[in-house]
Amino acid sequence: MNAPWNSASRAPVSAYICDTAALDTVRSAVAEMGWSPELCHKGGLRDAVQALAVSASPNILLVDLSECGDPLNDINSLAEVCEPGTVVIAIGQINDVRLYRGLLASGMHDYMLKPLALKTMYEALQEAQEIFTAPKAGEGNTGRRHISTAIIGTRGGVGASTLATSLAWEFSEQHKLTTALLDLDIHFGVGALTLDLEPGRGLTDAIENPSRIDGLFIERAMIRANAKLAILSAEAPMNAPLLTDGAAFVQLTEEFRQAFELTVIDLPRNMLINFPHLLNDVNVAVIATEITLAAARDTIRILSWMKTHAPHVEPVIVANKSQPAVAEISRSDFEASIETKIDFVVPLDAKAASNAAKLGRVLTHATPSSKASVVIRELGSRIAALGDDSVDGAGSVSNTQKKSLLESLDLKSLIPGAKSSSKPKEKAAAR
Numbered sequence: 001m002n003a004p005w006n007s008a009s010r011a012p013v014s015a016y017i018c019d020t021a022a023l024d025t026v027r028s029a030v031a032e033m034g035w036s037p038e039l040c041h042k043g044g045l046r047d048a049v050q051a052l053a054v055s056a057s058p059n060i061l062l063v064d065l066s067e068c069g070d071p072l073n074d075i076n077s078l079a080e081v082c083e084p085g086t087v088v089i090a091i092g093q094i095n096d097v098r099l100y101r102g103l104l105a106s107g108m109h110d111y112m113l114k115p116l117a118l119k120t121m122y123e124a125l126q127e128a129q130e131i132f133t134a135p136k137a138g139e140g141n142t143g144r145r146h147i148s149t150a151i152i153g154t155r156g157g158v159g160a161s162t163l164a165t166s167l168a169w170e171f172s173e174q175h176k177l178t179t180a181l182l183d184l185d186i187h188f189g190v191g192a193l194t195l196d197l198e199p200g201r202g203l204t205d206a207i208e209n210p211s212r213i214d215g216l217f218i219e220r221a222m223i224r225a226n227a228k229l230a231i232l233s234a235e236a237p238m239n240a241p242l243l244t245d246g247a248a249f250v251q252l253t254e255e256f257r258q259a260f261e262l263t264v265i266d267l268p269r270n271m272l273i274n275f276p277h278l279l280n281d282v283n284v285a286v287i288a289t290e291i292t293l294a295a296a297r298d299t300i301r302i303l304s305w306m307k308t309h310a311p312h313v314e315p316v317i318v319a320n321k322s323q324p325a326v327a328e329i330s331r332s333d334f335e336a337s338i339e340t341k342i343d344f345v346v347p348l349d350a351k352a353a354s355n356a357a358k359l360g361r362v363l364t365h366a367t368p369s370s371k372a373s374v375v376i377r378e379l380g381s382r383i384a385a386l387g388d389d390s391v392d393g394a395g396s397v398s399n400t401q402k403k404s405l406l407e408s409l410d411l412k413s414l415i416p417g418a419k420s421s422s423k424p425k426e427k428a429a430a431r
Contacts, residue, residue: 015040015062016048029121057083065092072102085216087128105198148263149284154298159320160288164266165194169362170380172229177261183233192233195225196360203234210248246275279310292328296337321348346375
């Protein structure tokens with residue numbers, strides 16, 4: 001992700017290095033970049049935090065963690081004073097892959113081990129500087145419109161998050177689209193877990209300080225899953241309730257439109273009640289459901305709500321984890337109840353899902369040939385194709401013409417022994 005911004009008012013680099021040998025190497029590399037060696041100081045994380053608390057953050061910050069007892073915990077103090085958009089390179093002497101991954105998840109750009117080599121240090125600074133000179137993501141695709149897709153589960157356990165992560169992966173890997181995945185289950189989201197990533201503090205920081213959200217914040221806060229996919233999620237403590245008016249979510253989705261070609265929002269259904277404006281800029285809503293009476297009722301309610309509050313959104317009905325042999329009601333009865341066709345049926349593949357979880361991969365990545373993966377890819381291709389339409393194009397993703405959804409529904413007809421309150425459509429038409 002490359003966010004457009006003006007960095008002219010900031011210092012190009014600032015470094016806080018504990019020992020003399022490493023400091024000399026950093027100063028030499030900084031001089032080769034054409035910057036003043038005086039921007040490199042003797043000190044560590046504490047000195048960096050004290051300096052940034054009273055001065056503007058640089059474009060690139062090098063900070064030595066050698067004197068930190070708990071680097072992953074101590075780095076949080078830096079996040080509180082470091083402005084969005086700063087590329088942070090950590091330096092230390094602990095060679096531990098868990099520490100490396102934890103630092104990257106917290107927002108670090110890189111982690112370099114001592115002793116430092118001049119060539120390696122210079123290359124790291126060059127790579128960091130390229131972030132500010134590289135073109136904005138998606139800049140070469142100005143003719144393509146941004147597509148925002150919300151994944152909404154009608155019931156808990158229908159696999160909405162599985163669909164969200166798999167679709168996001170497909171958009172980035174198969175369609176080569178820069179994709180943002182926003183997991184709005186603040187306390188129990190599994191987006192990062194499914195991708196074998198630490199969620200970081202990006203989403204909670206955004207909720208607590210929505211005024212800080214801009215392209216630079218997106219650059220720093222989101223966690224990369226691959227070259228074209230980044231995720232913003234949280235794992236908020238259970239004793240920390242969600243206190244927000246939703247302004248942060250609107251600002252985030254707006255920034256995603258500028259930095260990405262496609263946005264996938266894992267949207268818990270209760271968020272529709274609390275923050276109905278979340279669908280204001282959404283193009284497609286994938287409604288993940290199961291074929292049961294309860295799911296039929298909730299699908300009806302969600303479609304009715306969308307018809308009133310978000311008529312611009314194209315609904316796509318996906319029957320996920322389908323088991324026709326043990327279905328509570330038939331597909332035809334379900335479709336008659338909601339008065340629209342199911343667009344995609346994803347079969348249950350417990351073995352593939354279990355294998356994906358063990359590998360720490362999304363379903364379509366771990367088992368690309370499974371029947372479930374094939375259907376999910378078809379769904380992804382249908383949604384991705386909408387981006388090729390003109391901005392004013394309608395772009396339907398449904399195989400059938402959508403009708404008026406809830407004018408003559410009759411759930412009672414699905415319950416054995418209950419009498420229908422309306423006459424069958426065929427008889428009514430004949431009369």
